[in-house]
Amino acid sequence: MQSKKVAEPKVTQRIIKKYPNRRLYDTDTSSYITLAQVKRLVMDSEPFVVMDVKTGEDLTRSILLQIILEEESNDSPMFTAPVLASVIRFYGHAMQGFMGGYLEKNMQQLMDVQAKFAEQSKGLSPEMWTQFMALQSPVLQSMLGGKLEQSKNLFEQMQEQMQKQTGQMLGAFGIKR
Template structure:
């Protein structure tokens, strides 16, 4: 994706328009782009929004879900049928509102682990990389354990929030525990 001269400051939200013919138009580069190019924007961490060209409705989430669907169909899926089924079961469930935050915090935690590993492995030769990976088993176990503990803590917080909300709702009806 080629940038034009005199563009807005880097970091300004990029606007992608989606037309009825399903084509995506990047207003910054004044060109049509593909889902692959939008995926690249995601990978680069570039801020963008996808809007319906007629209604200006925000379509970003649906485009991101479409990219995930293509990736999942591409041969090496990240989500098992069981995981997807469980996610679907949370829709309409009392915990739906908490699930997004819970997943987001856990994914952020995994990203932090990935970043730490990348920082530790910078500048390694192939031989050093082999030695580095041999030493990582205990370190990875520690990071995974830390991640699981963090996940458990988030789940306990979520349960406590639900309990408080339930108590507040019961009190509003004049019922006490």
């Protein structure tokens, strides 16, 4: 008896080529696109990768950072100067390796909360949603405050763990802190 293999659907990601003239070419639509259109791909959760035509280097992070920079230049930036300064301070710090995962986990938690709100508010018009959010601001702040407290505790635990591991490693070499 011969068994048939069922072909699993292959998740394909869109390839966007970046040319030396700084133009972006979407191979899916066979057309040049703008950063605003790349932002739309992100908003639509469309998987993509940006590749340098000459070197083949993956430039996706660089393009995403450009989009963030443009957004931050608009009227209502998301990051304050102190937050950005704090992020910069983590570069070269022992905690740098943990920071990316920490931020990613917290962003996922925030997106989960957002998805729950969206699911529960499907019947609300934009005006009703605005009124609801104005009334719920203290509740929302309280809920997010709880997530922030969890996040702070997780961060402190990671920091303590690193200090213990560093102490153990230094102790193994006969160095006391």
